[in-house]
Amino acid sequence: MELPDGGGGDLLVANEAVANVANQEELRLQRLREWLQMCGVQFRGCEIKPSDEDAGLGVFASRDNAQGVLMVTPLYLAITPTSVMQDPDLGPYFMRLMEESQVDDLDDDHVDDRLLIILFLVIERARGRFSFWAPWLDVLPTEFRTTIFFSDEELLELEGTHLFQATKTRLRSLKSSFETRAKPFADNVLSCIKAERREVEFQDFLWANSIFWTRAKSIPCPRSVVFPDQPTVLPASQSLQLGTASTDLQLDKAFPETTDSQIATNGIGTCSEYEFDSQIATNDIETCSEYELAPCPSLADENDMVVSELSSDWIEAPSAADDEDVMNPSTISVEGLVPGIDFCNHDRMALALWEVDGPKGSETGVPNSMYLVSLRPEPGVPYGEEIFISYGSKSNEELLFLYGFVLEDNPDDYLMIYIPAQALEASDCSETKKQLLNELKLPLRYLVPSSELRRGFYEELNLDSMPKIPLTGHSWTGHRKTSPLANKVVFPEDLLTALRIVAMGEEEVYRVASMLEDISDPEAGRIPTNADIRAAVWEVCGNSGAFQLLVDLLTSNMMALEKGTGTEAMDAELLAKDGKARSQIKEQSHSDRVIKGDEPSDCNLLSDNKRASVIYRMGQKRLVRGFLQEAEMALEVCLDHVSSD
Numbered sequence: 049m050e051l052p053d054g055g056g057g058d059l060l061v062a063n064e065a066v067a068n069v070a071n072q073e074e075l076r077l078q079r080l081r082e083w084l085q086m087c088g089v090q091f092r093g094c095e096i097k098p099s100d101e102d103a104g105l106g107v108f109a110s111r112d113n114a115q116g117v118l119m120v121t122p123l124y125l126a127i128t129p130t131s132v133m134q135d136p137d138l139g140p141y142f143m144r145l146m147e148e149s150q151v152d153d154l155d156d157d158h159v160d161d162r163l164l165i166i167l168f169l170v171i172e173r174a175r176g177r178f179s180f181w182a183p184w185l186d187v188l189p190t191e192f193r194t195t196i197f198f199s200d201e202e203l204l205e206l207e208g209t210h211l212f213q214a215t216k217t218r219l220r221s222l223k224s225s226f227e228t229r230a231k232p233f234a235d236n237v238l239s240c241i242k243a244e245r246r247e248v249e250f251q252d253f254l255w256a257n258s259i260f261w262t263r264a265k266s267i268p269c270p271r272s273v274v275f276p277d278q279p280t281v282l283p284a285s286q287s288l289q290l291g292t293a294s295t296d297l298q299l300d301k302a303f304p305e306t307t308d309s310q311i312a313t314n315g316i317g318t319c320s321e322y323e324f325d326s327q328i329a330t331n332d333i334e335t336c337s338e339y340e341l342a343p344c345p346s347l348a349d350e351n352d353m354v355v356s357e358l359s360s361d362w363i364e365a366p367s368a369a370d371d372e373d374v375m376n377p378s379t380i381s382v383e384g385l386v387p388g389i390d391f392c393n394h395d396r397m398a399l400a401l402w403e404v405d406g407p408k409g410s411e412t413g414v415p416n417s418m419y420l421v422s423l424r425p426e427p428g429v430p431y432g433e434e435i436f437i438s439y440g441s442k443s444n445e446e447l448l449f450l451y452g453f454v455l456e457d458n459p460d461d462y463l464m465i466y467i468p469a470q471a472l473e474a475s476d477c478s479e480t481k482k483q484l485l486n487e488l489k490l491p492l493r494y495l496v497p498s499s500e501l502r503r504g505f506y507e508e509l510n511l512d513s514m515p516k517i518p519l520t521g522h523s524w525t526g527h528r529k530t531s532p533l534a535n536k537v538v539f540p541e542d543l544l545t546a547l548r549i550v551a552m553g554e555e556e557v558y559r560v561a562s563m564l565e566d567i568s569d570p571e572a573g574r575i576p577t578n579a580d581i582r583a584a585v586w587e588v589c590g591n592s593g594a595f596q597l598l599v600d601l602l603t604s605n606m607m608a609l610e611k612g613t614g615t616e617a618m619d620a621e622l623l624a625k626d627g628k629a630r631s632q633i634k635e636q637s638h639s640d641r642v643i644k645g646d647e648p649s650d651c652n653l654l655s656d657n658k659r660a661s662v663i664y665r666m667g668q669k670r671l672v673r674g675f676l677q678e679a680e681m682a683l684e685v686c687l688d689h690v691s692s693d
């Protein structure tokens with residue numbers, strides 16, 4: 049057919065190219081489905097396909113009124129430290145690596161369970177078509193929107209936020225880990241096995257790292273899966289490679305049934321996936337190790353942000369699962385990837401979740417499996433609707449850092465308030481203060497949920513519940529009265545105690561020390577308790593120094609944010625213009641866009657990374673403003689209270 053103008057030919061070529069890509073994608077998906085089924089994954093009313101939400105692939109109802117168990121993945125398919133060490137091809141290399149790493153003890157670059165899985169992914173991907181996992185690896189994302197993938201220019205959109213430093217720190221530590229551990233190991237292994245590539249690059253490591261953190265879960269595994277009774281039994285992947293019709297049966301034998309009781313499920317309420325936020329909210333430095341964008345609590349440079357450990361919510365906080373382990377020794381929490389269920393996208397209000405079925409398979413008929421279950425009431429999920437799970441109540445800071453997306457007006461946002469180590473270091477009697485903080489196990493950084501603002505001074509006054517004054521019964525306690533408005537204070541008591549300690553002047557330190565001395569009697573075995581220390585600090589300091597320091601900290605926090613990227617109002621304007629441009633684009637028909645060959649150019653349209661950054665940083669500015677107002681009002685109230693005494 050003759051085309052009316054020369055441009056028509058180009059358009060045809062462009063459209064053909066688009067169709068070609070779509071066909072390739074469909075082929076890859078088909079291969080994935082067949083592979084998953086061959087591996088024993090059961091689809092019971094759902095399928096994996098591209099998500100409408102610009103979120104890559106997702107899981108969708110494949111029939112009307114889908115309900116109950118929708119997908120089952122046998123746990124022998126999970127990639128866990130155990131499965132890596134038992135891999136028929138790579139296991140011996142990993143065993144040796146672990147042994148060597150124990151001897152080397154390279155501080156930061158030791159090989160932990162997570163690095164083990166990340167290295168496994170790096171190598172399997174480089175093996176290409178020789179990898180047993182190829183059909184799964186082929187459909188996994190190759191591009192990420194997490195901040196470690198931001199260009200330098202995009203990263204500047206985060207200047208002044210916690211994520212700015214955290215991203216740089218994370219990249220530095222990944223680089224070091226790649227050079228000292230990952231590359232030498234992976235290149236060595238790849239030179240000894242069948243593989244498409246013999247060398248790996250830093251980008252491969254970043255890819256594997258992102259795949260792990262965006263998809264890994266803490267799985268309450270039956271003990272028999274983690275420690276199979278017969279380690280010499282043919283491991284899962286090798287049996288599968290044989291490609292026999294009875295693959296499933298062979299695999300089942302790899303993990304013999306035990307007499308252990310049915311393992312506990314990990315649904316909402318019991319699964320720590322859903323409790324990660326509360327872990328953070330405890331502000332406990334020990335339990336908060338999953339996600340620490342915090343400044344180093346040791347006396348590092350103020351700007352030396354660390355991400356000592358980070359976690360996705362696919363990886364849940366350890367506590368609940370650990371509790372489960374203690375209560376039920378037949379399960380052990382193991383971090384790993386579970387092909388199939390790992391395609392579920394996040395919705396904080398999701399009505400589906402994953403659970404683990406025990407050795408008897410009483411929920412699914414598949415012993416030792418993970419399953420996706422929809423709790424949507426009758427009539428269930430309609431055909432074609434996406435089935436989401438909740439990754440937990442996550443702030444935009446976490447979502448962007450760990451998964452590469454944010455939620456507008458995220459109700460789970462929080463503000464990280466930290467006391468710079470320098471402020472402590474530069475203050476009077478810093479050593480004594482450090483001792484007090486250590487004694488009371490008070491960290492220097494706190495996560496304050498945005499929801500706290502709902503009960504602050506700027507909400508309706510509520511004087512019903514009177515504050516509790518810390519009383520220990522010593523003659524010197526109870527003199528300092530608390531303002532009746534103290535129940536409006538939105539900041540955690542631990543943060544206030546830490547601030548009181550850091551803000552103390554020399555004289556106050558001596559007074560606290562002398563009060564504690566009063567009640568000490570080492571010969572009688574009487575030493576001040578933590579409650580005594582808190583009470584003494586309260587008696588001497590009250591709240592004014594703490595609130596003044598807090599106001600100063602939040603003011604400088606706001607200045608850093610605004611110096612980096614402008615005011616909250618400027619961000620709001622950027623988003624409003626972007627929103628307008630986006631809706632205009634939506635109005636254009638899809639075919640229109642295909643014919644034009646690319647996205648309409650609109651200078652108001654923000655790139656996805658920039659838009660996510662603006663949403664996140666605007667939320668941070670809003671929170672700093674809100675908490676600063678609260679701190680200023682609290683300071684005013686407590687100064688009034690002191691002067692009226």
Ligand SMILES: C[S@@+](CC[C@H](N)C(=O)[O-])C[C@H]1O[C@@H](n2cnc3c(N)ncnc32)[C@H](O)[C@@H]1O
Binds near residue numbers: 103189262390453
């Ligand atoms: C566990 S994977 C889910 C499957 C993934 N969509 C895929 O294509 O393989 C998690 C990733 O999915 C994407 N994702 C999940 N939920 C999302 C959401 N609500 N909005 C945007 N992206 C989302 C993010 O890229 C995230 O890092």
